[in-house]
Amino acid sequence: MSGLAGVVVGHANLAAALISAVEQIAGAEHGLVAVSNTDCDRGTLEERILAAVGDRPSVIFIDMPSGSCLFAAMRRLAGMPGVRIVTGVNLAMLLEFVFHRDEGVDEVATTVADAGARAVGLR
Numbered sequence: 259m260s261g262l263a264g265v266v267v268g269h270a271n272l273a274a275a276l277i278s279a280v281e282q283i284a285g286a287e288h289g290l291v292a293v294s295n296t297d298c299d300r301g302t303l304e305e306r307i308l309a310a311v312g313d314r315p316s317v318i319f320i321d322m323p324s325g326s327c328l329f330a331a332m333r334r335l336a337g338m339p340g341v342r343i344v345t346g347v348n349l350a351m352l353l354e355f356v357f358h359r360d361e362g363v364d365e366v367a368t369t370v371a372d373a374g375a376r377a378v379g380l381r
Contacts, residue, residue: 262359262366264290265310266347267303267331268321271296280352288356295326303330315340315363317355317370319347342367350377 266273273292280288291310295303307318307330318335320328323345335341342363344351351374358366 261314262289262361262363263311263314263316264288264319264352264355264359265293265307265316266290266319266352267293267295267307267327268347269295269325269327272321273319276347276349276352279349280356284353284356288352289359290352290355295330300326300330300333303327304334307331308334311335311341316342317363317367318343319351319355319370320345321347344371344374346374348374348377350374 266276271294273294277290277292280290293306293310303326318331318341320331320343322328328345331343335343340363344367351370354370354373355366358369
């Protein structure tokens with residue numbers, strides 16, 4: 259597998275819970291890291307996100323299309339080479355990431371966003 263990282267940023271325990279579900283389905287080798295906004299201010303959240311990204315090409319998965327998690331990621335990562343931010347994270351996106359993380363960051367970001375959109379439906 260490549261060094262492409264997936265950083266899941268969310269409120270409370272959402273990121274860890276989503277990663278736990280990925281592990282149950284796909285196994286432990288997934289390249290995903292959870293970051294929570296629990297008990298931190300904006301600066302601390304920004305630092306948590308930066309630490310999770312490190313110097314690796316990364317797809318950042320944000321739980322909401324607006325709010326503290328997105329603002330922290332955008333403030334520190336927007337325009338950074340090798341980093342793409344995708345909002346509205348869901349399990350389908352993360353599974354797609356796991357199975358395509360050997361591709362380039364731009365391709366993976368597009369693939370996971372498409373998979374996430376296809377997973378939302380009304381029945």
